[in-house]
Amino acid sequence: MVEDTTAPVVTLNGSSTIELTTADTYTELGATANDHCDGSLSVTVGGDTVDTSAAGTYTVTYSATDSSGNTGTTSRTVTVEDNAIPCGGQQSFSGNRGTYTYDVNLGSSTGGTVVLNYDSFTIPDRFVVQHGGSVVIDTGYVGATSYNDDLADLGLGPITGPGQGTASFVKTDPSTTATVTVSAPLVGTAFTFTLNCPV
Known part of the structure:
Protein backbone atom coordinates (compact mmCIF):
# COMPACT_ATOMS: atom_id res chain seq x y z
CA MET A 1 0.00 0.00 0.00
CA VAL A 2 1.38 3.39 -1.03
CA GLU A 3 1.34 6.02 1.74
CA ASP A 4 -0.46 9.25 0.83
CA THR A 5 1.78 12.20 1.71
CA THR A 6 0.38 14.73 -0.74
CA ALA A 7 -1.58 17.63 0.73
CA PRO A 8 -4.86 18.78 -0.79
CA VAL A 9 -4.74 21.75 -3.12
CA VAL A 10 -6.68 24.73 -1.74
CA THR A 11 -7.74 27.29 -4.34
CA LEU A 12 -9.12 30.72 -3.53
CA ASN A 13 -12.38 31.95 -4.96
CA GLY A 14 -11.51 35.41 -6.22
CA SER A 15 -8.33 37.39 -5.74
CA SER A 16 -5.62 36.71 -3.16
CA THR A 17 -5.59 40.42 -2.29
CA ILE A 18 -8.59 42.65 -1.62
CA GLU A 19 -8.52 46.39 -0.93
CA LEU A 20 -11.41 48.04 0.93
CA THR A 21 -12.13 51.29 2.74
CA THR A 22 -13.75 51.77 6.11
CA ALA A 23 -17.04 52.53 4.35
CA ASP A 24 -17.12 49.14 2.61
CA THR A 25 -18.48 45.72 3.54
CA TYR A 26 -16.29 42.62 3.39
CA THR A 27 -17.85 39.59 1.71
CA GLU A 28 -16.14 36.27 2.34
CA LEU A 29 -15.47 34.62 -1.04
CA GLY A 30 -14.25 31.30 0.36
CA ALA A 31 -12.10 28.68 -1.31
CA THR A 32 -12.28 25.15 -2.70
CA ALA A 33 -10.10 22.13 -1.97
CA ASN A 34 -9.32 19.04 -4.00
CA ASP A 35 -7.30 15.98 -3.04
CA HIS A 36 -5.85 13.46 -5.48
CA CYS A 37 -7.19 10.60 -3.35
CA ASP A 38 -10.25 11.99 -1.58
CA GLY A 39 -11.49 14.38 -4.23
CA SER A 40 -13.38 17.49 -3.12
CA LEU A 41 -12.92 18.46 0.53
CA SER A 42 -14.49 21.00 2.86
CA VAL A 43 -12.46 24.13 3.59
CA THR A 44 -11.98 25.67 7.03
CA VAL A 45 -11.73 29.47 7.12
CA GLY A 46 -9.49 30.94 9.82
CA GLY A 47 -6.97 33.65 10.54
CA ASP A 48 -8.06 37.24 11.08
CA THR A 49 -11.63 38.47 11.28
CA VAL A 50 -11.95 41.34 8.82
CA ASP A 51 -13.33 44.44 10.56
CA THR A 52 -14.02 47.14 8.00
CA SER A 53 -14.62 49.70 10.74
CA ALA A 54 -10.92 49.49 11.64
CA ALA A 55 -8.18 50.26 9.13
CA GLY A 56 -5.45 47.63 8.88
CA THR A 57 -4.20 44.54 7.07
CA TYR A 58 -5.98 41.24 7.68
CA THR A 59 -4.89 37.74 6.69
CA VAL A 60 -7.66 35.20 6.13
CA THR A 61 -6.50 31.56 5.98
CA TYR A 62 -8.07 28.56 4.28
CA SER A 63 -7.19 24.95 5.02
CA ALA A 64 -8.34 21.45 4.15
CA THR A 65 -7.19 18.08 5.52
CA ASP A 66 -7.49 14.75 3.72
CA SER A 67 -8.17 11.33 5.22
CA SER A 68 -4.44 10.68 5.56
CA GLY A 69 -3.95 13.79 7.71
CA ASN A 70 -2.30 15.90 5.04
CA THR A 71 -3.27 19.57 5.26
CA GLY A 72 -3.19 22.11 2.47
CA THR A 73 -3.44 25.83 3.12
CA THR A 74 -3.62 29.16 1.36
CA GLY A 89 -8.70 72.37 12.39
CA GLN A 90 -9.97 75.14 14.63
CA GLN A 91 -11.37 77.85 12.38
CA SER A 92 -11.89 81.48 13.39
CA PHE A 93 -14.04 84.15 11.78
CA SER A 94 -14.93 87.78 12.43
CA GLY A 95 -17.16 90.45 10.97
CA ASN A 96 -19.36 93.45 11.60
CA ARG A 97 -22.88 94.54 10.69
CA GLY A 98 -24.66 92.25 8.23
CA THR A 99 -25.66 88.63 7.74
CA TYR A 100 -22.90 86.14 7.07
CA THR A 101 -22.79 82.43 6.24
CA TYR A 102 -19.67 80.32 6.75
CA ASP A 103 -19.03 76.69 5.76
CA VAL A 104 -16.72 74.94 8.21
CA ASN A 105 -15.07 71.55 7.59
CA LEU A 106 -15.52 69.32 10.65
CA GLY A 107 -14.32 66.10 9.01
CA SER A 108 -16.35 62.90 8.64
CA SER A 109 -15.71 61.29 12.04
CA THR A 110 -18.65 61.01 14.42
CA GLY A 111 -19.07 60.91 18.18
CA GLY A 112 -16.99 63.96 19.11
CA THR A 113 -18.19 67.21 20.65
CA VAL A 114 -17.94 70.40 18.57
CA VAL A 115 -17.55 73.63 20.55
CA LEU A 116 -18.56 77.09 19.32
CA ASN A 117 -16.82 79.99 21.08
CA TYR A 118 -18.52 83.28 20.27
CA ASP A 119 -18.16 86.95 21.17
CA SER A 120 -20.55 89.67 20.06
CA PHE A 121 -18.86 92.13 22.40
CA THR A 122 -21.66 94.46 23.59
CA ILE A 123 -24.00 94.97 20.64
CA PRO A 124 -26.03 91.76 20.20
CA ASP A 125 -25.59 89.24 17.40
CA ARG A 126 -26.99 85.75 16.78
CA PHE A 127 -25.05 82.58 15.94
CA VAL A 128 -26.81 79.60 14.33
CA VAL A 129 -25.00 76.36 13.45
CA GLN A 130 -26.54 73.80 11.09
CA HIS A 131 -25.16 70.31 10.55
CA GLY A 132 -26.57 67.16 8.99
CA GLY A 133 -29.72 69.01 7.93
CA SER A 134 -30.58 70.24 11.43
CA VAL A 135 -30.00 73.30 13.56
CA VAL A 136 -27.61 72.08 16.27
CA ILE A 137 -26.82 75.44 17.93
CA ASP A 138 -28.87 78.63 18.11
CA THR A 139 -27.60 81.20 20.59
CA GLY A 140 -30.43 83.66 19.99
CA TYR A 141 -29.34 87.29 20.15
CA VAL A 142 -26.53 87.61 22.68
CA GLY A 143 -25.20 90.89 24.01
CA ALA A 144 -26.08 93.70 26.40
CA THR A 145 -29.76 93.82 27.38
CA SER A 146 -29.73 97.59 26.93
CA TYR A 147 -30.10 96.89 23.19
CA ASN A 148 -33.43 95.04 23.54
CA ASP A 149 -35.40 98.05 22.30
CA ASP A 150 -33.12 98.43 19.26
CA LEU A 151 -33.75 94.81 18.33
CA ALA A 152 -37.47 95.14 18.98
CA ASP A 153 -37.61 98.07 16.54
CA LEU A 154 -36.44 95.59 13.89
CA GLY A 155 -38.87 92.89 15.01
CA LEU A 156 -36.02 90.88 16.52
CA GLY A 157 -34.95 89.65 19.92
CA PRO A 158 -35.18 89.48 22.82
CA ILE A 159 -31.60 89.14 24.02
CA THR A 160 -31.00 85.67 25.45
CA GLY A 161 -27.68 86.07 27.23
CA PRO A 162 -24.33 87.83 27.46
CA GLY A 163 -22.27 88.50 24.37
CA GLN A 164 -19.46 86.10 25.22
CA GLY A 165 -19.98 82.38 25.63
CA THR A 166 -19.74 78.84 24.33
CA ALA A 167 -22.20 76.32 22.93
CA SER A 168 -21.65 72.77 21.74
CA PHE A 169 -23.17 69.76 20.02
CA VAL A 170 -22.25 66.10 19.58
CA LYS A 171 -21.42 65.26 15.96
CA THR A 172 -23.55 62.21 15.17
CA ASP A 173 -23.70 62.69 11.39
CA PRO A 174 -20.70 61.96 9.11
CA SER A 175 -21.43 65.05 6.99
CA THR A 176 -18.25 67.10 6.85
CA THR A 177 -19.67 70.61 6.58
CA ALA A 178 -21.25 72.72 9.30
CA THR A 179 -22.85 75.98 8.24
CA VAL A 180 -22.62 78.91 10.64
CA THR A 181 -24.94 81.87 10.06
CA VAL A 182 -24.27 85.09 11.96
CA SER A 183 -26.96 87.76 12.12
CA ALA A 184 -25.51 91.12 13.16
CA PRO A 185 -28.25 93.69 12.47
CA LEU A 186 -27.31 96.73 14.55
CA VAL A 187 -25.05 99.66 13.65
CA GLY A 188 -21.63 99.48 15.27
CA THR A 189 -21.70 95.77 16.00
CA ALA A 190 -18.78 93.39 15.57
CA PHE A 191 -18.29 89.71 16.30
CA THR A 192 -15.80 86.87 16.37
CA PHE A 193 -16.26 83.12 16.70
CA THR A 194 -14.32 79.88 16.46
CA LEU A 195 -15.60 76.39 15.75
CA ASN A 196 -13.40 73.59 17.04
CA CYS A 197 -12.86 70.12 15.61
CA PRO A 198 -14.87 67.33 17.28
CA VAL A 199 -13.11 65.83 20.31
Whole structure:
Protein backbone atom coordinates (compact mmCIF):
# COMPACT_ATOMS: atom_id res chain seq x y z
CA MET A 1 0.00 0.00 0.00
CA VAL A 2 1.38 3.39 -1.03
CA GLU A 3 1.34 6.02 1.74
CA ASP A 4 -0.46 9.25 0.83
CA THR A 5 1.78 12.20 1.71
CA THR A 6 0.38 14.73 -0.74
CA ALA A 7 -1.58 17.63 0.73
CA PRO A 8 -4.86 18.78 -0.79
CA VAL A 9 -4.74 21.75 -3.12
CA VAL A 10 -6.68 24.73 -1.74
CA THR A 11 -7.74 27.29 -4.34
CA LEU A 12 -9.12 30.72 -3.53
CA ASN A 13 -12.38 31.95 -4.96
CA GLY A 14 -11.51 35.41 -6.22
CA SER A 15 -8.33 37.39 -5.74
CA SER A 16 -5.62 36.71 -3.16
CA THR A 17 -5.59 40.42 -2.29
CA ILE A 18 -8.59 42.65 -1.62
CA GLU A 19 -8.52 46.39 -0.93
CA LEU A 20 -11.41 48.04 0.93
CA THR A 21 -12.13 51.29 2.74
CA THR A 22 -13.75 51.77 6.11
CA ALA A 23 -17.04 52.53 4.35
CA ASP A 24 -17.12 49.14 2.61
CA THR A 25 -18.48 45.72 3.54
CA TYR A 26 -16.29 42.62 3.39
CA THR A 27 -17.85 39.59 1.71
CA GLU A 28 -16.14 36.27 2.34
CA LEU A 29 -15.47 34.62 -1.04
CA GLY A 30 -14.25 31.30 0.36
CA ALA A 31 -12.10 28.68 -1.31
CA THR A 32 -12.28 25.15 -2.70
CA ALA A 33 -10.10 22.13 -1.97
CA ASN A 34 -9.32 19.04 -4.00
CA ASP A 35 -7.30 15.98 -3.04
CA HIS A 36 -5.85 13.46 -5.48
CA CYS A 37 -7.19 10.60 -3.35
CA ASP A 38 -10.25 11.99 -1.58
CA GLY A 39 -11.49 14.38 -4.23
CA SER A 40 -13.38 17.49 -3.12
CA LEU A 41 -12.92 18.46 0.53
CA SER A 42 -14.49 21.00 2.86
CA VAL A 43 -12.46 24.13 3.59
CA THR A 44 -11.98 25.67 7.03
CA VAL A 45 -11.73 29.47 7.12
CA GLY A 46 -9.49 30.94 9.82
CA GLY A 47 -6.97 33.65 10.54
CA ASP A 48 -8.06 37.24 11.08
CA THR A 49 -11.63 38.47 11.28
CA VAL A 50 -11.95 41.34 8.82
CA ASP A 51 -13.33 44.44 10.56
CA THR A 52 -14.02 47.14 8.00
CA SER A 53 -14.62 49.70 10.74
CA ALA A 54 -10.92 49.49 11.64
CA ALA A 55 -8.18 50.26 9.13
CA GLY A 56 -5.45 47.63 8.88
CA THR A 57 -4.20 44.54 7.07
CA TYR A 58 -5.98 41.24 7.68
CA THR A 59 -4.89 37.74 6.69
CA VAL A 60 -7.66 35.20 6.13
CA THR A 61 -6.50 31.56 5.98
CA TYR A 62 -8.07 28.56 4.28
CA SER A 63 -7.19 24.95 5.02
CA ALA A 64 -8.34 21.45 4.15
CA THR A 65 -7.19 18.08 5.52
CA ASP A 66 -7.49 14.75 3.72
CA SER A 67 -8.17 11.33 5.22
CA SER A 68 -4.44 10.68 5.56
CA GLY A 69 -3.95 13.79 7.71
CA ASN A 70 -2.30 15.90 5.04
CA THR A 71 -3.27 19.57 5.26
CA GLY A 72 -3.19 22.11 2.47
CA THR A 73 -3.44 25.83 3.12
CA THR A 74 -3.62 29.16 1.36
CA SER A 75 -4.43 32.70 2.42
CA ARG A 76 -5.94 35.97 1.31
CA THR A 77 -4.75 39.46 2.32
CA VAL A 78 -7.45 42.07 2.95
CA THR A 79 -6.35 45.68 3.35
CA VAL A 80 -8.79 48.18 4.88
CA GLU A 81 -7.87 51.83 4.39
CA ASP A 82 -9.27 54.70 6.45
CA ASN A 83 -11.44 56.88 4.22
CA ALA A 84 -12.30 59.40 6.93
CA ILE A 85 -12.02 63.03 5.88
CA PRO A 86 -10.00 64.93 8.49
CA CYS A 87 -11.28 68.03 10.24
CA GLY A 88 -9.91 71.31 8.93
CA GLY A 89 -8.70 72.37 12.39
CA GLN A 90 -9.97 75.14 14.63
CA GLN A 91 -11.37 77.85 12.38
CA SER A 92 -11.89 81.48 13.39
CA PHE A 93 -14.04 84.15 11.78
CA SER A 94 -14.93 87.78 12.43
CA GLY A 95 -17.16 90.45 10.97
CA ASN A 96 -19.36 93.45 11.60
CA ARG A 97 -22.88 94.54 10.69
CA GLY A 98 -24.66 92.25 8.23
CA THR A 99 -25.66 88.63 7.74
CA TYR A 100 -22.90 86.14 7.07
CA THR A 101 -22.79 82.43 6.24
CA TYR A 102 -19.67 80.32 6.75
CA ASP A 103 -19.03 76.69 5.76
CA VAL A 104 -16.72 74.94 8.21
CA ASN A 105 -15.07 71.55 7.59
CA LEU A 106 -15.52 69.32 10.65
CA GLY A 107 -14.32 66.10 9.01
CA SER A 108 -16.35 62.90 8.64
CA SER A 109 -15.71 61.29 12.04
CA THR A 110 -18.65 61.01 14.42
CA GLY A 111 -19.07 60.91 18.18
CA GLY A 112 -16.99 63.96 19.11
CA THR A 113 -18.19 67.21 20.65
CA VAL A 114 -17.94 70.40 18.57
CA VAL A 115 -17.55 73.63 20.55
CA LEU A 116 -18.56 77.09 19.32
CA ASN A 117 -16.82 79.99 21.08
CA TYR A 118 -18.52 83.28 20.27
CA ASP A 119 -18.16 86.95 21.17
CA SER A 120 -20.55 89.67 20.06
CA PHE A 121 -18.86 92.13 22.40
CA THR A 122 -21.66 94.46 23.59
CA ILE A 123 -24.00 94.97 20.64
CA PRO A 124 -26.03 91.76 20.20
CA ASP A 125 -25.59 89.24 17.40
CA ARG A 126 -26.99 85.75 16.78
CA PHE A 127 -25.05 82.58 15.94
CA VAL A 128 -26.81 79.60 14.33
CA VAL A 129 -25.00 76.36 13.45
CA GLN A 130 -26.54 73.80 11.09
CA HIS A 131 -25.16 70.31 10.55
CA GLY A 132 -26.57 67.16 8.99
CA GLY A 133 -29.72 69.01 7.93
CA SER A 134 -30.58 70.24 11.43
CA VAL A 135 -30.00 73.30 13.56
CA VAL A 136 -27.61 72.08 16.27
CA ILE A 137 -26.82 75.44 17.93
CA ASP A 138 -28.87 78.63 18.11
CA THR A 139 -27.60 81.20 20.59
CA GLY A 140 -30.43 83.66 19.99
CA TYR A 141 -29.34 87.29 20.15
CA VAL A 142 -26.53 87.61 22.68
CA GLY A 143 -25.20 90.89 24.01
CA ALA A 144 -26.08 93.70 26.40
CA THR A 145 -29.76 93.82 27.38
CA SER A 146 -29.73 97.59 26.93
CA TYR A 147 -30.10 96.89 23.19
CA ASN A 148 -33.43 95.04 23.54
CA ASP A 149 -35.40 98.05 22.30
CA ASP A 150 -33.12 98.43 19.26
CA LEU A 151 -33.75 94.81 18.33
CA ALA A 152 -37.47 95.14 18.98
CA ASP A 153 -37.61 98.07 16.54
CA LEU A 154 -36.44 95.59 13.89
CA GLY A 155 -38.87 92.89 15.01
CA LEU A 156 -36.02 90.88 16.52
CA GLY A 157 -34.95 89.65 19.92
CA PRO A 158 -35.18 89.48 22.82
CA ILE A 159 -31.60 89.14 24.02
CA THR A 160 -31.00 85.67 25.45
CA GLY A 161 -27.68 86.07 27.23
CA PRO A 162 -24.33 87.83 27.46
CA GLY A 163 -22.27 88.50 24.37
CA GLN A 164 -19.46 86.10 25.22
CA GLY A 165 -19.98 82.38 25.63
CA THR A 166 -19.74 78.84 24.33
CA ALA A 167 -22.20 76.32 22.93
CA SER A 168 -21.65 72.77 21.74
CA PHE A 169 -23.17 69.76 20.02
CA VAL A 170 -22.25 66.10 19.58
CA LYS A 171 -21.42 65.26 15.96
CA THR A 172 -23.55 62.21 15.17
CA ASP A 173 -23.70 62.69 11.39
CA PRO A 174 -20.70 61.96 9.11
CA SER A 175 -21.43 65.05 6.99
CA THR A 176 -18.25 67.10 6.85
CA THR A 177 -19.67 70.61 6.58
CA ALA A 178 -21.25 72.72 9.30
CA THR A 179 -22.85 75.98 8.24
CA VAL A 180 -22.62 78.91 10.64
CA THR A 181 -24.94 81.87 10.06
CA VAL A 182 -24.27 85.09 11.96
CA SER A 183 -26.96 87.76 12.12
CA ALA A 184 -25.51 91.12 13.16
CA PRO A 185 -28.25 93.69 12.47
CA LEU A 186 -27.31 96.73 14.55
CA VAL A 187 -25.05 99.66 13.65
CA GLY A 188 -21.63 99.48 15.27
CA THR A 189 -21.70 95.77 16.00
CA ALA A 190 -18.78 93.39 15.57
CA PHE A 191 -18.29 89.71 16.30
CA THR A 192 -15.80 86.87 16.37
CA PHE A 193 -16.26 83.12 16.70
CA THR A 194 -14.32 79.88 16.46
CA LEU A 195 -15.60 76.39 15.75
CA ASN A 196 -13.40 73.59 17.04
CA CYS A 197 -12.86 70.12 15.61
CA PRO A 198 -14.87 67.33 17.28
CA VAL A 199 -13.11 65.83 20.31
